[in-house]
Amino acid sequence: MKTLKRFFTDLKKYFFYIRISAGSALKSEVADSYLNWIWLVLDPLCMMFVYAFVFGVIFEKKEQYFPLFIFVGLTQWNFFSTCVKKSVKMVKRNRSIVSKVYLPKVILLFTEMGVNSFKMLMSFLVVFVMMAVYGVVPSFKILYVIPMVLIVYLFTFGVMCICMHFGVYISDLGNVIEILMKLLFYGTGIVFDIRTRMGKHYPELATLLSKGNPMAYTIISSRDAMLYNTSPEIKWIFIWLGISLVLDVLGIFLIYKNENSYVKAI
Amino acid sequence: MKNSNEEIKEKTAETVLTDMQDPEEGAGGGAGVKKKKKKRRFGKNLLKKMKIKDESGKLRGKYIPEGGEFIPAVTLDDVHITYNTMQAVSIKGSIGRGLMHRSKYEAVKGVSVEVARGQIVGITGTNGAGKSTLLRAIAGIFSPDKGDIDLHGNTVSLLAIGVGFQKDLTGRENILLSGLLLGFSKQQIEEKTDEIIEFAGIGDFIDRPVSTYSSGMYSKLAFAVTTTLETDIMLIDEVLAVGDRKFRRKSFRRMKNLISNREHTFFIVSHSEDSLRNLCDTVLWLENGKVVMYGPANEVLDAYEKNTGDNASDGTEDGVAAGDDLPDVDSSTE
Numbered sequence: 001m002k003t004l005k006r007f008f009t010d011l012k013k014y015f016f017y018i019r020i021s022a023g024s025a026l027k028s029e030v031a032d033s034y035l036n037w038i039w040l041v042l043d044p045l046c047m048m049f050v051y052a053f054v055f056g057v058i059f060e061k062k063e064q065y066f067p068l069f070i071f072v073g074l075t076q077w078n079f080f081s082t083c084v085k086k087s088v089k090m091v092k093r094n095r096s097i098v099s100k101v102y103l104p105k106v107i108l109l110f111t112e113m114g115v116n117s118f119k120m121l122m123s124f125l126v127v128f129v130m131m132a133v134y135g136v137v138p139s140f141k142i143l144y145v146i147p148m149v150l151i152v153y154l155f156t157f158g159v160m161c162i163c164m165h166f167g168v169y170i171s172d173l174g175n176v177i178e179i180l181m182k183l184l185f186y187g188t189g190i191v192f193d194i195r196t197r198m199g200k201h202y203p204e205l206a207t208l209l210s211k212g213n214p215m216a217y218t219i220i221s222s223r224d225a226m227l228y229n230t231s232p233e234i235k236w237i238f239i240w241l242g243i244s245l246v247l248d249v250l251g252i253f254l255i256y257k258n259e260n261s262y263v264k265a266i
Numbered sequence: 267m268k269n270s271n272e273e274i275k276e277k278t279a280e281t282v283l284t285d286m287q288d289p290e291e292g293a294g295g296g297a298g299v300k301k302k303k304k305k306r307r308f309g310k311n312l313l314k315k316m317k318i319k320d321e322s323g324k325l326r327g328k329y330i331p332e333g334g335e336f337i338p339a340v341t342l343d344d345v346h347i348t349y350n351t352m353q354a355v356s357i358k359g360s361i362g363r364g365l366m367h368r369s370k371y372e373a374v375k376g377v378s379v380e381v382a383r384g385q386i387v388g389i390t391g392t393n394g395a396g397k398s399t400l401l402r403a404i405a406g407i408f409s410p411d412k413g414d415i416d417l418h419g420n421t422v423s424l425l426a427i428g429v430g431f432q433k434d435l436t437g438r439e440n441i442l443l444s445g446l447l448l449g450f451s452k453q454q455i456e457e458k459t460d461e462i463i464e465f466a467g468i469g470d471f472i473d474r475p476v477s478t479y480s481s482g483m484y485s486k487l488a489f490a491v492t493t494t495l496e497t498d499i500m501l502i503d504e505v506l507a508v509g510d511r512k513f514r515r516k517s518f519r520r521m522k523n524l525i526s527n528r529e530h531t532f533f534i535v536s537h538s539e540d541s542l543r544n545l546c547d548t549v550l551w552l553e554n555g556k557v558v559m560y561g562p563a564n565e566v567l568d569a570y571e572k573n574t575g576d577n578a579s580d581g582t583e584d585g586v587a588a589g590d591d592l593p594d595v596d597s598s599t600e
């Protein structure tokens with residue numbers, strides 16, 4: 001209880017720092033390029049065209065509204081995968097800060113999440129524009145995206161805590177995570193529909209992935225809600241919210257218990 | 267050069283002021299130190315652990331303002347710090363040895379010291395004595411493995427140069443960022459921003475990205491930020507003066523003023539005995555993580571010099587750790 005209280009106090013205390021720091025990280029990222037802020041939209045957009053070309057044209061596997069289908073997936077996936085990958089070397093990367101002042105280490109995670117939240121927001125805006133272009137008319141079911149994004153946030157934070165902690169001590173965790181992310185990219189079904197494509201030959205695996213992989217679940221449900229006017233299974237919303245929250249609490253305890261020795265290890 | 271020991275009991279604020287010299291004026295400790303008798307109220311536990319006694323058999327190293335009383339600012343009680351180096355190992359390296367490769371190194375082994383508000387404590391000792399480790403523990407960067415550090419509710423900061431500076435941001439934005447990291451509120455920083463800019467004296471560059479600064483300008487701004495945003499307890503690790511000759515003089519004066527107004531408690535780690543002699547009223551001599559001596563600056567430093575022999579000349583000659591002791595100006599952003 002004490003740790004959780006401290007967590008919320010720190011969050012409140014450093015909220016402004018997180019904002020400023022995330023803003024400046026974004027600024028640094030685009031500072032040297034000609035197109036500047038436009039890259040934040042252009043980057044996922046280009047990736048979408050690549051995937052749409054490879055899978056849509058070359059393999060001729062098309063879902064309905066294929067570019068949109070991919071883009072909705074990429075929006076959430078990029079947030080998750082960038083955050084998690086960055087969290088592994090988080091303490092080391094911020095050595096110049098954490099070895100000179102005390103900063104609750106979870107704040108570093110929130111800064112990274114802030115950076116990627118902005119990118120995700122931009123991405124969502126593009127999705128809405130594209131929906132208008134494709135003439136997709138959403139119903140009230142589009143509101144189901146909200147709990148989905150909430151799950152993505154909570155789940156990502158929990159995974160980040162764990163990755164940051166072990167990343168301090170195990171230097172090649174970065175490589176392992178990189179490979180896992182590649183694998184998970186296909187196990188999440190960003191460029192194809194798990195239920196139909198995988199389900200054709202491996203129905204059990206498809207069900208397992210679409211429910212048991214939270215990223216797959218949120219992305220499939222978001223697509224259903226936004227593009228195909230379908231409601232998700234409510235039961236699974238609560239299951240994944242619950243699991244993510246437990247993961248968060250565990251992560252917070254792990255970080256607060258050990259954060260004082262991180263500086264000694266780097 | 268050296269003061270005679272007998273004359274020095276405790277330095278008062280005034281004497282510290284007269285003692286200190288600008289870097290350009292050459293070395294030398296001050297003379298004319300007043301004698302003072304003070305009541306001392308150390309805890310029994312601490313009393314036992316510190317071996318330094320004056321003629322009357324009492325512990326020393328306490329600054330008591332005139333007419334005031336001993337207000338504790340920092341209490342270190344049997345502080346042990348172990349580098350439990352669960353070292354960052356590769357997976358290959360960890361196979362067969364468990365996931366974490368543990369090797370222990372105790373950097374600080376039971377330090378007990380009580381420091382009063384307004385006291386200026388120098389920390390000396392050979393390399394690897396545990397000076398910086400102790401300093402960082404006081405700053406809260408990591409916690410002691412055993413023992414207790416009580417800051418009595420005071421705010422603390424390690425005077426590190428350029429904490430959290432981002433090279434793509436302007437000087438003004440970096441002041442805010444660095445200040446927030448040091449634990450100040452936005453309002454507090456905004457109140458001090460003009461003062462910081464004025465002291466840094468880098469003109470219009472304040473609104474340009476830090477990446478366009480010369481290293482001198484960078485240091486000036488960084489120094490201005492850390493010394494203008496004051497905390498109750500300030501920790502200095504070999505950072506006393508930066509920049510060109512003119513700015514060094516200015517920054518030394520700033521340090522001197524900060525130190526001499528006696529509102530802050532200082533810990534200064536330095537290899538330069540002359541600068542410690544000039545700035546500190548008390549010195550803590552550490553060796554192998556243990557306290558060798560803790561007492562009036564001149565007395566401890568004399569003993570230290572005698573003990574280390576030739577090493578004693580290692581200190582910089584001009585009474586301030588400058589130039590070769592420049593802090594690591596770290597502008598790393600990724």
